[in-house]
Amino acid sequence: MSSQPEQTKGSSTAAAVSVAQPGSGAPLAGPGTGRTHSEVLASRGERPTSYDPADFAPLTGREEDWRFTPLKRLAKLHEADGDGGAPADGSDKIALHLPEGATAVLVGQDDPRVRKAGAPIDRTAALAFAAVKDVTVVTVTKEAVLTEPVRLEVNAEGGTAYAHVVFDVKPFAEAVIVLDHKGTGARSANVDLIVGDSAKVTFVSVQDWDRDAVHLAQQNILVGRDATVKSVNVTFGGDLVRITPNVRYTAPGGDAELLGLYFADDGQHLEHRLFVDHSVTNCRSHVTYKGALQGADAHTVWVGDVLIRAAAEATDTYELNRNLLLTDGARADSVPNLEIETGEIVGAGHASATGRFDDEQLFYLQARGIPEAEARRLVVRGFFADVVRQIGIPELEEQLMAKVEQELAQELDR
Amino acid sequence: MATLEIRDLHVSVDAEGAQKEILKGVDLTVRQGETHAIMGPNGSGKSTLAYSIAGHPKYTVTSGQVLLDGEDVLSMTVDERARAGLFLAMQYPVEVPGVSVANFLRTSATAIRGEAPKLRTWVKEVNAAMTQLQMDPAFAERSVNEGFSGGEKKRHEILQLELLKPKIALLDETDSGLDVDALRVVSEGVNRVRATGEVGTLLITHYTRILKYIQPDFVHVFAAGRIVESGGAELAQVLEDEGYEKYTGIKEVA
Structure with missing residues (x-):
């Protein structure tokens, strides 16, 4: 299979194929790739995950997944406690609106739901995981069709906060979940969404921060059999925002639509790194992220990793990222990575364009x-x-x- | 009575760092109610004339004047020129993804008329104009020019001409790429606007075909950046028979 940038439809190759896309195998180097040199990388599927921060080495900024992020502006969210890390001293005002059909409970880290959607993929997510002893679990009752959204409103008032929330949507339920972030401070969060079999969920996270906020969030989305999820990230505010959505499927028939829009002004760093892990058959993922940039040193990063494992036959995936540079002095990095380990797929493609x-x-x-x-x-x-x-x-x-x-x-x- | 006066217009374009002169002294006056055809071979600068009058940033006016009712057009921004009463129907209209035709037309009409048209009468007006141009109503919901066929793009340009009612219309190669049916529909649209007697038309074309549908009052032959001969409609027939060879030294049909 070739490495053409547009969609590859209806491949009939029986043997396993690997596609030399940027980021899988030997990534391209040069302008627009954010790389000054090309080096061979391991498959995205082999990148370690862990609940223990000690399993992740302290960050240097040279790591593949941190190379775009200005660590100095992370408000020490990447440092371990007692190691110069930021203690949780934030005074966030949290409001949780639960419509009929949804309930919430605080549980400890040993609750199975807390570790169901996926493990931290990097040091900051592991640190955040370790820091939150009481995890909020919001459950949408089986077969419930919510008439109003579940809303979690975060109004941060400075300081550092760690958070972990699990949305557990039971089979055949239908829900809209909205996370709204406002105010200022440093926040590192794990947000888990478990989409039960045949459930339908729209999950929206709005990053409407004040200009000086710092926000890291790992979003884990676990898609059940024949379940449908639409995830939307909207990032306008903050000094540094880095969102890492991860999508996995438990069974065939899952459908994930991943949408995003972001708008970076002078000096803002807005980063979205997605990973869609196709490990079962007959699932679909469709990614559309669009960003606009204006002003000096406005910087956006979009990385879209899609892995189609050998077992994931009949996968249908497409990802698109478009960036619009409204003024000089802004920079958009856009790195789609597509790894394909089976040719028995419906389609796999990506498109990325950044234009004035x-x-x-x-x-x-x-x-x-x-x-x-x-x-x-x-x-x-x-x-x-x-x-x-x-x-x-x-x-x-x-x-x-x-x-x-x-x-x-x-x-x-x- | 609206009058467009072009006086000794010289226009250059930036070509690999050097300024290349394309228009070399154009003189022309177009009055309300008149239709002028500018005919010339490819590369003679006729489209440059239209785009320079409309204010495309690619072109630099090095000397000369363009006046609309005595007002200096060249000192106006592109949108000011349009609001002053100039309209350019483009040969290759630009796609604007995500902006619906309906929204575009209304935004444009609001800008040109100075106030938002009343919604009820506006919808009727648009629908009537679209029907006359044999355009499907669903067209209004599509993104501007996105995925339009060549014929659809030209109909869309003429639809704007009918709705915006300019004083002076510049039609750049409106006939190119149209089959006979589309050419007839588009020409009828232009003729409806002309019949009001309130528009001066500058019709830019390489071929005489469209002149069978839109009768010009004046025909000007454009070659090497200026008007080299002017006459009545009969001049088009001469060009049809003899081509542009006489003006360019190169055998090329009109």
């Missing part, structure tokens, strides 16, 4: 009398609209488009 504002679009709109600022707004709205439209919650879609407008207004005010 299109002057021809601007000219066209202006030639119809539309003033430049409004024309820019139309183009950026349009850029985000096709991912926002896929969310399927009109109220939230409107809020997000309003946020996009706000971000654009900031630019115009400068």
Whole structure:
């Protein structure tokens, strides 16, 4: 199979194949890849995970999964306690809204649900795991169809906070879960979503932080048999935000739609690193992340790792990342990695593009009398609209488009 | 009465660091109610003329004037020119993903008219114009020019012409890529606008085909960056018969 960037449909190769995509095998080096040299990497599937922070060496910033992240701005969330790490001294205001059909309970780390969705993939997630002794478990009752979203609102008021929450959606239930982050401080969290067999979940995490917040979050999504999950990450605020969504499937028939939008202003570092691990047959994953950047040293990172293991026949996967540079001085790194260990798949592909504002679009709109600022707004709205439209919650879609407008207004005010 | 005056217009384009002059002194006056055809071989600069008047940033006006009712067009931004009454129907309209035709048309009409059109009458107006151009109503929900066929793009341009009612319309190669049916529909649209008597039209074309549907009052031959001959509609027939060879030294059909 070739390493063509677009979708490969209906491969009929019987033997195992490996695809030399950036990040699997020998990654490409050079401009746009974020690498100055090319080196052979192990399969994403072999990267260790652990609940014990001691299993992860202290970070240097040279690690493959930390090479884009400015560690100095992590507010010591990567340091162990007693080793210069940040003690939990935050005073977050948390509000949990549970509609009928959902309940919440605090459990210890030995509760099986706490370790069900997946282990920490890096040092910061392991440190956060170790730091939270009482884990919040929100359960959506089997077969319950929630009429309102489960909402978890975090209003941080400075200091450092560690968090761990598990959303356990039982079979055949239907739920919308919204995590809303506001305020400031340093926060490192593990967020687990267990999607029971045939359940349908829309999971939205909004990072609407104040400009100086630091936020790390590992999101583990475990998709049950014939279950459907739509995950949406919306990252606008914060000084440094790094989200690592991981998707695994327990049984055939799982469907994961992973959407994201982000908007980075001057100096912000917004990073999203996804890993979709296809290990069972007949599952689907579809990733669409779109970002806009404006201002000096605005930096976004998108890494999309997709692994189709040998057993995962009839997998259908596609991932897309698009970045729109609105001004000079911004930088978007975009690294899709696709590893394929079986040819018996429905489709596997990726597309990544980072471009400047299109002057021809601007000219066209202006030639119809539309003033430049409004024309820019139309183009950026349009850029985000096709991912926002896929969310399927009109109220939230409107809020997000309003946020996009706000971000654009900031630019115009400068 | 609206008048577009082009006086000794010189325009350059940046070509690999050096300025290359494309328009070398164009003089032309287009009045409301008149239709002028600019005909010329490929590379003669006729499209450059249209884009320079509309204000495309790629082109630099090095000398000369463009006046609309005495106002200096060249000192206006692109959108100001459109609001002053200029309209450019493009040969290759640009795709704007995620922006629906309906939203685009309304935003544009609001800008041109200075106020948002009343929703009820607006919807009727758009639907009527689309019906006349044989456009499916579902068209309004598609993203601007995205995935449009060549014919759809041209109909969409003429739809805007009809809705925006400019003083001066610049139609750049509107006939290119159209089959006979589409050409007829598009030409009828242009003729409806012309019939109001309120628009001056500058029709830019390589071939005489579209002139069978849209009768010009004046025909100008464009070669090597300027108008080299002007006449009435009969000049088009001469070009049809003899081509541009006389002007360029190169055998090329019109």
